[in-house]
Amino acid sequence: MERLVCPPRDHWAARLEAQGFDYHTSDGVPYWSEGVCYRFTTDEIDQLEAATDELHSMCLSMVADTVASGDYHAFSLDADAAALVERSWKRREPALMGRMDLCFDGRSAPKLYEYNADTPTSLLEAAAIQWFWLQDVYPQADQFNSIHEKLIAAWQQRWHGDLRTVHFASFSASREDEANVEYLRTTCALAGHATIELDIQDVGWKGRHFLDLQDQPIDQLFKLYPWEWMLDEPFGRHIASAPTEWIEPAWKLLLSTKALLPALWKRHPGHPNLLAASFDGRLIDGPVVAKPRLGREGAGIQVFPTALDAWAERASTDIVIQQYQPLPSFEGHRPVIGSWVIGNQAAGIGIRESLTDITSNTSRFVPHWF
Amino acid sequence: MKRSDGVTLTVAGVALVTATVLAPNYQSLERKRYTDRRDCECDYSAAQCQSAGGTEVVGPWFASDETIRRQDPADPGPGHCDRHWRSSSGYSGGRGEHGSVTTEPGYRNGFGGTARRGTPPRS
Numbered sequence: 001m002e003r004l005v006c007p008p009r010d011h012w013a014a015r016l017e018a019q020g021f022d023y024h025t026s027d028g029v030p031y032w033s034e035g036v037c038y039r040f041t042t043d044e045i046d047q048l049e050a051a052t053d054e055l056h057s058m059c060l061s062m063v064a065d066t067v068a069s070g071d072y073h074a075f076s077l078d079a080d081a082a083a084l085v086e087r088s089w090k091r092r093e094p095a096l097m098g099r100m101d102l103c104f105d106g107r108s109a110p111k112l113y114e115y116n117a118d119t120p121t122s123l124l125e126a127a128a129i130q131w132f133w134l135q136d137v138y139p140q141a142d143q144f145n146s147i148h149e150k151l152i153a154a155w156q157q158r159w160h161g162d163l164r165t166v167h168f169a170s171f172s173a174s175r176e177d178e179a180n181v182e183y184l185r186t187t188c189a190l191a192g193h194a195t196i197e198l199d200i201q202d203v204g205w206k207g208r209h210f211l212d213l214q215d216q217p218i219d220q221l222f223k224l225y226p227w228e229w230m231l232d233e234p235f236g237r238h239i240a241s242a243p244t245e246w247i248e249p250a251w252k253l254l255l256s257t258k259a260l261l262p263a264l265w266k267r268h269p270g271h272p273n274l275l276a277a278s279f280d281g282r283l284i285d286g287p288v289v290a291k292p293r294l295g296r297e298g299a300g301i302q303v304f305p306t307a308l309d310a311w312a313e314r315a316s317t318d319i320v321i322q323q324y325q326p327l328p329s330f331e332g333h334r335p336v337i338g339s340w341v342i343g344n345q346a347a348g349i350g351i352r353e354s355l356t357d358i359t360s361n362t363s364r365f366v367p368h369w370f
Numbered sequence: 371m372k373r374s375d376g377v378t379l380t381v382a383g384v385a386l387v388t389a390t391v392l393a394p395n396y397q398s399l400e401r402k403r404y405t406d407r408r409d410c411e412c413d414y415s416a417a418q419c420q421s422a423g424g425t426e427v428v429g430p431w432f433a434s435d436e437t438i439r440r441q442d443p444a445d446p447g448p449g450h451c452d453r454h455w456r457s458s459s460g461y462s463g464g465r466g467e468h469g470s471v472t473t474e475p476g477y478r479n480g481f482g483g484t485a486r487r488g489t490p491p492r493s
Contacts, residue, residue, distance in 0.1 A: 171485040201482035206399070206431055207474060225481065235480030 001040050001106030003330035003366075008035040009136050020183065021129045023176050032125065033366045037137075038335060038351055040370040044106050045144045051110040051273045052100055052339040052346035055264075058271075059115065060344070062263055063089060063254050074279075075259045076293065076318075081231050084240060084250035093249035095344065096154055096222070097123070102337040105328035109272040110337065112264075113325075114291070118248050118256035119226050121176060122338060122365060124183040126350030127151070130367035141369040145348035147340050148187065154343040155191030165194040166247075167212055170224040172199040181224050188222075200225045205235055210244050222247040227256070228294055258291045258320040281307030281321030293318045301358050326357055335366065398434040398477045402449065403427075409471060413449025434477075 009015060012034045016024045024032035040048075066072065067089045072082045099120035101113040127147035134143045155166075166188050170181040185195045196212055200223060204211040210218040221244050223230070230236050239246075254260065261277035268274060276284045290310045292300040303324055304310035310321050327334035335353040339346060352363040403426060404410040410419035410427045422428040430446040432439060439445045 169481075171482055173485070199482070200485070201479050203481050204399075204478045205480055206401070207428075225485070229484040230481055233481050233483050234477075238480075 001038060001044055001104070001328075003333060003335070004037055004039055006035060006037045006137055009133075015132070015136075016129060019129055019132055020179060021124060023179065029362065031364055032129070033353070033364045036333075036366055037133075038366055038368040040106070040144070040368060042370055044104075045370050048102065048104060048110055048144065048337060048339055048349060049346045051102065052341060055100060055112055055115075055273055056098075056341050056344060056346070058264055058268060059117075059255050059260065062260070062267060063251050066254055066263075067251070072254075074263055075254055075257060077253060080237075080240060081228075081250075081253060084231075085253050087240075088246070088249040089251040093245065093251070094154075094158060095249060095252065096158075096247050096342070097151070098248075098252075098255070098341045099123075099126075099350075100339045100341065102339050103275075103325050103327060104337045110339075111275050111325050112261070112273055113275070113322075113336065114258060115255050115260055116338075118252045119224050120338075120340075121180045121224070122350050122352065123147070123180045123340075125365045126338060126340060126348060128183065130350065130365075133367045134369055137367075138369050143348070143367075143369050147342060147348040150342035150345060150347040151184070151187040152191050155188045155193060157343075163192050163194070164220055165196065166220045166222060167218045168195060168197045168222045168224075169200040169203060171201070177224050181222070184222065203235065205238050205242075208241070208243075210235075210238070210242050218244050220245045220247065226294075227253045258293050258295070258322075261291075261320055261322055275325050276323040278321055279319070281310055284321060284323050287324035289322050289324050291320050291322060293320055303357065327354075336363075398475065399431045400434050400473050400475050401431045402429045403472045403474055404429070405471075409451070412451040414446060418446060428474075434475075 013024060016022070016032060021032065024030065066075075067086050070082075070086075072085070077085065095117070097120060098115060098117035099122070100115050102110040103113055104110040127145065131143060131145055131148070134141060134145075166185075168181045168185045168188075170177040172178050181197065185197055189195050198212055202213050203218065203221075204213075204215070206215070210221065212218055223246065227248075227250060230239065239250075254263075259279075261275070262279055264271075265274055265277045269276075278284060281288050281290075284307045286306070288304050288307045288310050290302045290304060290313075295301065302310075302313075304313070307321055310319075327336055330353075332355060333353045334355065334357060335351045338350040338352060340348050340350070349368065351366045351368055353366050354363040402410070402413065403422060404419075405426060407419060407425075407427045410429050414429050418430045419427045429449060432446050432448060433442065439447055
């Protein structure tokens with residue numbers, strides 16, 4: 001794995017905009033990194049793929065066992081949320097996608113930082129924009145990226161060949177979210193389904209159904225909106241009685257929380273793709289990171305010299321403590337690997353790099369090849 | 371297989387969305403549920419009264435807020451009998467028996483509040 005300077009394309013900003021990626025620069029700060037890239041070996045890509053598949057498989061086993069035991073204490077789910085998790089799992093509602101954030105330097109085994117299993121973004125740039133970049137800059141090279149094809153296949157397989165009307169909802173005040181949903185909607189349409197997009201705020205409720213702006217029932221809804229927020233909002237009380245199929249399914253509530261990390265470590269202590277994690281940190285040696293159970297985009301993440309220090313300052317049931325594993329540094333640039341799972345398969349990676357140890361919403365997307 | 375099949379990788383339509391929609395005001399809706407169809411048809415037209423199982427009938431949805439109703443000519447409102455015919459003891463115009471009427475809520479904007487408070491929904 002190495003970070004390379006590569007030739008910037010002529011009129012690259014206009015090319016990105018023509019591809020629907022009009023948020024490549026935000027407030028004058030570039031989000032897309034043109035002119036640099038990461039190169040991997042085939043072995044390194046194989047490692048990332050295998051680790052992602054294994055971690056996802058471990059996650060599914062954890063969900064199955066948790067539902068079987070009915071013990072949701074570690075996940076802080078109330079009875080209503082737990083009932084939704086159980087119902088969606090027992091109905092075998094399929095997952096569509098998720099993105100694991102992995103620490104990887106090409107030398108050690110990939111390590112799981114967290115699993116964005118409910119509302120992952122950076123999908124458009126990972127699936128399509130970096131692929132177009134590859135065709136322009138290194139057309140003879142390969143890229144770990146079959147996200148697009150796997151999404152279309154997942155939509156095709158989802159209802160066993162039936163064609164449905166699928167609604168897509170996001171909070172439209174966010175251009176990035178809107179573009180991610182618009183791209184995903186395109187993959188659904190390419191699979192043959194009818195699609196309708198609306199703001200999550202425009203979802204209506206009239207007695208028995210969630211409705212769209214034309215007052216038509218919403219039978220299938222992809223939402224780029226976290227489950228825990230929906231459950232906490234006024235319409236949350238209607239979810240259990242509505243016939244709507246939710247994408248992602250409610251069982252993702254067990255994976256999209258940092259509480260997943262101690263749960264996996266407890267089941268697989270010492271696993272090469274996991275970092276030690278617990279709720280109190282007492283068994284973790286050395287520096288640790290305190291993470292909010294439901295934090296996003298690096299918010300609230302803090303590094304401490306020891307678990308005792310973390311516990312002294314941040315002691316809370318809403319904090320998860322994880323062994324500190326710094327991101328690798330490539331001349332000061334620190335990449336995190338976003339490894340995509342589509343359906344139940346590893347499908348590709350997107351890389352965001354930062355100048356600090358914590359990847360946040362100011363990180364930059366960097367394309368890759370091998 | 372690690373790589374995409376380039377020929378299928380088209381994202382036409384990705385750039386379609388351009389407008390940012392501001393959050394509308396919270397719009398609370400409601401409708402009436404009747405035990406007697408005649409009561410509904412006193413409030414609304416027959417076409418606006420739908421069977422809701424058994425002998426129950428529901429009227430159309432209308433905005434709870436009168437200010438919003440005034441701005442929307444298509445809003446059916448709470449029904450004519452409320453204003454002209456029905457009193458607490460029955461119909462003043464002698465238009466049949468007074469069946470029970472309940473109001474049930476339905477509305478938009480019941481999702482999105484957390485994001486409106488400024489937290490990014492993505493991860």
